[in-house]
Amino acid sequence: MEMWLKEAQIKDAAMTYKVKETLVRKKTNYQDLTIVDTEAFGRMLLLDGIVQTTIADEYVYHEMITHIALNTHPNPEKVLVVGGGDGGTIREILKHSSVQKAVLCEIDAEVIKECKKYLPEISCALEDERCEIFIGDGIKYVHEHKNEFDVIIVDSTDPFGAAEGLFGGSFYREISDCLTKGGIFVAQTESPFYLPDVVKRVYKDAKDVFPITKLFMAGIPTYPSGFWSFTMGSKKYDPENADISDKPELETKYYTKKLHKACFVLPKFVENLTC
């Protein structure tokens, strides 16, 4: 019998995936965790029934949440990831030879454990000696570390439950204090098609804190609407005007130096959210 998984992307629209095998399904202290193998996208991690990452399209998200910020900063040495327990963002960060230490602050140890077991293509860098894993709440971690990281990446679940406090002004102020002088912050900030109010609010909140605030986009097939936003706050360096010509070429499938500039060109309805 065929098995199909249905993911409600909003209240009235859903995506379905043909499932080959369910590899793990459990309740952690924080969420329902499922990893399935699908026909179209390969293995897939879901938290509370929402797709987090898939083998087929994870590179878009992980490259874009990482390389725009790390290539904009002239010398990123210490990087913090809040969330990101699948390890894809850490894998991309460690492609930058300037990085001496990448801290992963993930609230749910089970995500890391199961991704190491079932998604090795994504989690492979979590064993790297430059990666330090801290299990705990990112809000508390950021509050307790001042002036420490050159780049902070908020690779979180949607703005509900444990991740709710990771979207908004008071957290961005703490992030700013946790960053070094020329520090850069970037976060995944949802679909402007389905959640324009969230995108607009988050952008405004970041703009109230950071002298340079930019929104950029990427096309991610398995994320709601396929059209995804990232918000970046920077104390000093402008990603659109940064001279990245001398930055080493990275082994990527989506990010290019041309795209580094082009991704900030927004469709009108998205641009309107930043006014």
Ligand code: SAM
């Ligand atoms: N790429 C993903 C997306 O946009 O769907 C995010 C993937 S990653 C698995 C998200 C992680 O954020 C989850 O593992 C979740 O446990 C973690 N998380 C949520 N709230 C958190 C918090 N307050 N502190 C640290 N980690 C958190």
